Structures are given as structure tokens and as C-alpha cells.
Amino acid sequence: KAGVTQTPRYLIKTRGQQVTLSCSPISGHRSVSWYQQTPGQGLQFLFEYFSETQRNKGNFPGRFSGRQFSNSRSEMNVSTLELGDSALYLCASSMSGTGSEQFFGPGTRLTVL
Amino acid sequence: KNEVEQSPQNLTAQEGEFITINCSYSVGISALHWLQQHPGGGIVSLFMLSSGKKKHGRLIATINIQEKHSSLHITASHPRDSAVYICAVTGNTGNQFYFGTGTSLTVIP
Numbered sequence: 001k002a003g004v005t006q007t008p009r010y011l012i013k014t015r016g017q018q019v020t021l022s023c024s025p026i027s028g029h030r031s032v033s034w035y036q037q038t039p040g041q042g043l044q045f046l047f048e049y050f051s052e053t054q055r056n057k058g059n060f061p062g063r064f065s066g067r068q069f070s071n072s073r074s075e076m077n078v079s080t081l082e083l084g085d086s087a088l089y090l091c092a093s094s095m096s097g098t099g100s101e102q103f104f105g106p107g108t109r110l111t112v113l
Numbered sequence: 114k115n116e117v118e119q120s121p122q123n124l125t126a127q128e129g130e131f132i133t134i135n136c137s138y139s140v141g142i143s144a145l146h147w148l149q150q151h152p153g154g155g156i157v158s159l160f161m162l163s164s165g166k167k168k169h170g171r172l173i174a175t176i177n178i179q180e181k182h183s184s185l186h187i188t189a190s191h192p193r194d195s196a197v198y199i200c201a202v203t204g205n206t207g208n209q210f211y212f213g214t215g216t217s218l219t220v221i222p
Contacts, residue, residue, distance in 0.1 A: 033210065037154075043199065043212040056209055088154050098210045099143045099203045104156040 002026070004093050004105035012111045018079040021108045025072050025093030031055075032074035033098055034066060037088040037107075046089075048098055049074050055097065078110075086112045116140045119200050119213035126220050132187040134216045136200030139181065147174050147185050148199040150215070156199070159185070190220045 005024045013019050025032050033056075034046040045058040049068035066076040072093070078085055088109050092102040118137045126132050138145070147160040160167050160174040162183075167174050171190075176183040187194055200213040 035210075042214050043201070045210040045212070048210075058209065090154070090156060092156075101158050101161045102146065102148075103158065104148075107154045109154070 004091060004103050006089075006091055006105040006108050008108060009106065010109050010111075012113060013081050014113050015081055015083060017081050018077065019081060019110060021076045021078075021089055021091075021110075023074045023076070023091035023093075023105055025074070025091075026103055029093035029095055029103070030072055031094045031097045031100075032068055032072065033092050033094070033102065034074070034076050035090045035092070036060075037090060038084075038086070043090075045098075046076070050097055081112045083112050086110060115214070116204075116211040117200055117202055117213040119216050121216060122214065123217045124219070126190050126218070128191060128220055128222050130190050130220075132190050132194075132218065132220075134185045134198050134200075134218070136183045136185070136213055137181060138183075138200075138202050138211070140202065140211065141205040142202040143205040144203040145176055145183050146201040146203070147183075148201060150197045150199060152196075159198075187218075190218075192220045192222050195219050 007022045031050045033048040037043045048056040052068045063079045068074045088107045090107045092104045094100045120135050144163050150156045171188045173186040197215045197217050199215045202211050
């Protein structure tokens with residue numbers, strides 16, 4: 001079974017731009033969660049999607065948004081990028097949500113200049 | 114305020130030593146997760162538990178729900194165990210995910 005894939009793996013943007021990251025879950029998994037990892041704040045939960053609906057959301061501004069498609073693939077969008085958005089963005093898929101075992105992708109490393 | 118606290122933050126051990134990493138949490142949970150992150154970023158789920166004890170090979174995870182505490186033990190540690198170990202919990206209201214700050218483990222041959 002193929003693992004969780006994320007594209008792109010690396011991305012460089014400038015302040016004010018927007019970015020879209022993609023996550024393809026393990027086949028059969030209906031839940032995709034997104035996380036941000038920075039040296040200062042560590043890992044933080046962004047949001048979780050299940051069957052195309054956002055079920056849970058962390059404490060991030062509205063510039064961070066996401067969606068999930070009928071094939072369970074998910075995208076995360078960050079608008080009006082700030083320097084502090086530079087981070088490793090990880091997605092994880094699971095059968096039923098954050099209360100079940102999470103399978104993580106390799107991450108997208110975003111650098112905002 | 115950190116919902117999940119881990120200790121120690123850094124740990125250096127000799128190969129073969131028994132290692133314990135501790136995790137305390139302050140919220141009601143439906144599950145606790147132990148994760149392993151190697152340099153380069155990839156995260157692997159080691160355990161998910163809501164009660165008792167689980168064992169995979171040389172790794173053992175325990176949880177005490179009443180004390181809101183979990184431990185991860187590594188028996189007969191090996192240099193390939195060198196990684197960051199992260200404790201995370203799924204809250205039982207809203208299913209949010211809270212992470213500890215991680216324990217960086219280095220095992221010296």
C-alpha cells in the first residue's frame with residue numbers, strides 16, 4: 001500500500017504571496033489532518049478533514065484554510081504569506097480521525113522570504 | 114499553557130541502556146500517541162493507546178489515565194533509536210490534537 005504523499009516537498013515564496021500544498025492519503029483513509037512544525041512552536045494542529053468536511057480546527061488565523069476532495073485528497077492554502085509561516089507542513093491520514101493511528105507524509109518545507 | 118509536557122527534553126544514553134521518556138497531560142483525552150521523528154522530518158507513529166500498556170519489539174508504552182501520565186520505554190537502546198520522540202494526545206472534546214515539545218534522544222555506540 002502506498003504511503004501518504006505530499007507535494008511539493010520544498011517551496012520558496014515571498015511575503016504576501018499565497019501557497020497551496022497537496023496531500024494524498026493512504027488508500028481507504030477518509031481523514032486527513034494538517035500540522036505545522038516550527039523550531040519555536042514545535043508541532044501544532046491546523047485542521048482535520050473527514051469525508052470532505054472540516055471536523056476540527058486548531059488556533060490558526062483565517063489565512064490558513066483547506067479542503068478535501070471526494071477521493072480524500074486534501075489541499076491546504078495559506079494566503080498573504082508572512083515570514084513566520086516558514087515551517088514544515090505535515091499531513092497525516094487515518095481511517096477515522098485524530099483519535100485513530102496517524103500515518104504521516106514526508107512534509108512540505110515552506111520558506112517565506 | 115502547554116496541554117502536554119514531556120521530560121526530559123534531551124537525553125544521551127550509551128548503547129544497551131534502558132531509556133524512559135515521560136509525558137504528562139492536562140486535558141481529557143480519548144487517545145495518547147507516541148511518535149518518532151528522524152532528522153529530515155519524517156514522523157512515524159509508534160503507539161496509540163487509551164489504557165494500559167503496549168509493546169512493540171524493544172519499545173513499551175504505558176498510560177495511567179487517573180494520573181494523566183504516560184511513559185515510553187526503550188530496552189537495550191541502539192544508535193538507530195536516536196531520534197526525537199513526541200507525545201501527543203487527542204482531546205476528548207473536539208478531537209483536537211495536542212503535542213508535547215519532544216525528547217531528543219542520542220544513543221552513543
